Amino acid sequence: MKTKPSALKALDIASLILLAVATYLALVFAPTERVMGDVQRVFYFHVATAWVGLLGFVAAGVTGIIYLRTQDLKWDLVEQAAVEISLVFFFITIILGSIWARPIWNTWWTWDPRLTSASIVELIYLAYLMLRQGIEDPDRRARFGAVYTLVGAISVPITFLSIRLFRTIHPVVIGNESSAAEGGFAMTGDMKIAFFFALFAFTIIFIDLFWNRIRLGHLQQKVEQLKLKVMD
Amino acid sequence: MLFQNTIDTSSYMIAGYSIFFGVTIIYLFSLYTRWRNLLRDLETLEELEDK
Numbered sequence: 001m002k003t004k005p006s007a008l009k010a011l012d013i014a015s016l017i018l019l020a021v022a023t024y025l026a027l028v029f030a031p032t033e034r035v036m037g038d039v040q041r042v043f044y045f046h047v048a049t050a051w052v053g054l055l056g057f058v059a060a061g062v063t064g065i066i067y068l069r070t071q072d073l074k075w076d077l078v079e080q081a082a083v084e085i086s087l088v089f090f091f092i093t094i095i096l097g098s099i100w101a102r103p104i105w106n107t108w109w110t111w112d113p114r115l116t117s118a119s120i121v122e123l124i125y126l127a128y129l130m131l132r133q134g135i136e137d138p139d140r141r142a143r144f145g146a147v148y149t150l151v152g153a154i155s156v157p158i159t160f161l162s163i164r165l166f167r168t169i170h171p172v173v174i175g176n177e178s179s180a181a182e183g184g185f186a187m188t189g190d191m192k193i194a195f196f197f198a199l200f201a202f203t204i205i206f207i208d209l210f211w212n213r214i215r216l217g218h219l220q221q222k223v224e225q226l227k228l229k230v231m232d
Numbered sequence: 233m234l235f236q237n238t239i240d241t242s243s244y245m246i247a248g249y250s251i252f253f254g255v256t257i258i259y260l261f262s263l264y265t266r267w268r269n270l271l272r273d274l275e276t277l278e279e280l281e282d283k
Contacts, residue, residue: 002271027249032238039241042248049252088259092252099248103241212263219270226277 008211015208018201022048022194030194033185039103040185044194046096047173048202049089050118054156056086056206057125061153064146076142077221079149080132081213083125085206090122105169105182114170117159124152 004012026044033040060082067075097115098108109115128148135141163170171184173195187195 023249027245034238037238037241038245039248041245045249045252088255092255095251095255096248099244099251103239103244209263216263216267216270219267219274223270223273223277226274226281230277230280 004215008208008215011204011208011211015201015205018204022198022201025194025197030191031188033191036104036185039100042096042100043173044198045202046093046100047195048198049096050093051199052202052206053086053090053093054121054160055203056082056089056210057121057149057156058153059210060086060125060149061156064149064153067142067146068150071139073138073142073221074218076138076145077217078214079145080129081210081217083128083149085209085213087122087125087129089202089206090118090125094118094122110169112170113162113166113168114159117155117162121152121155121159124155128152 022044026041030041030044032038060079063075063079063082067073067079094115097118101110102108128145131148132141132145135144162168163172169182171182173184173187
């Protein structure tokens with residue numbers, strides 16, 4: 001456990017390279033948007049971090065189901081890892097969105113359906129980590145976590161679909177947007193390359209971080225077990 | 233014909249990417265620190281167990 005598997009080392013390196021390429025494509029390769037200027041480049045990482053953030057929350061819900069069926073504590077560990085990484089990515093999404101909104105909407109924040117639902121998702125999962133800490137019994141904690149993430153996962157499609165179902169000023173880049181949307185744009189070929197590459201790169205980065213975080217969870221579990229053994 | 237000028241929003245772009253890399257580095261550092269601390273705890277506990 002102490003030594004990192006070579007596949008994970010390779011994934012670490014691949015993630016770094018992919019992040020560097022995604023940054024180059026977003027900042028240099030993609031053309032400057034005609035109206036919004038350079039701030040539009042934030043969009044590539046904004047969408048990519050949102051994608052992996054929501055993916056992790058769904059993965060946590062799925063592992064919650066698996067735990068409830070198997071009662072195996074390793075799934076609780078996987079679930080916690082997914083939530084933690086997604087919280088970090090989704091936090092970045094919200095901050096990047098706010099930075100983009102300042103020059104485009106002339107405000108850092110507005111209680112639009114998408115922004116509101118995204119904030120609720122972030123708070124739901126932040127509460128998950130905090131509430132878990134208050135439960136000492138590992139089985140009860142895992143059962144609570146599984147049910148919580150399962151219910152919490154409902155907020156994910158609501159957030160994703162909010163800009164397609166409600167009247168919102170948040171732009172929809174792929175698909176039909178609300179007539180009230182502000183800041184939308186049509187992607188050129190080079191923009192699409194930067195966009196889809198960022199989605200791919202962040203998916204790999206997510207897998208890499210997920211694996212690393214699961215290893216950390218295993219080590220934590222081992223230390224806790226040994227601590228109980230030594231105390232007895 | 234109306235022409236819309238491109239606004240200079242580069243400072244916002246720099247702020248956005250700085251925050252992205254800043255938060256990512258902080259998270260990676262937290263993973264590394266937790267791993268290192270747990271390894272230290274594990275070694276101490278193993279020593280205690282041997283005694």
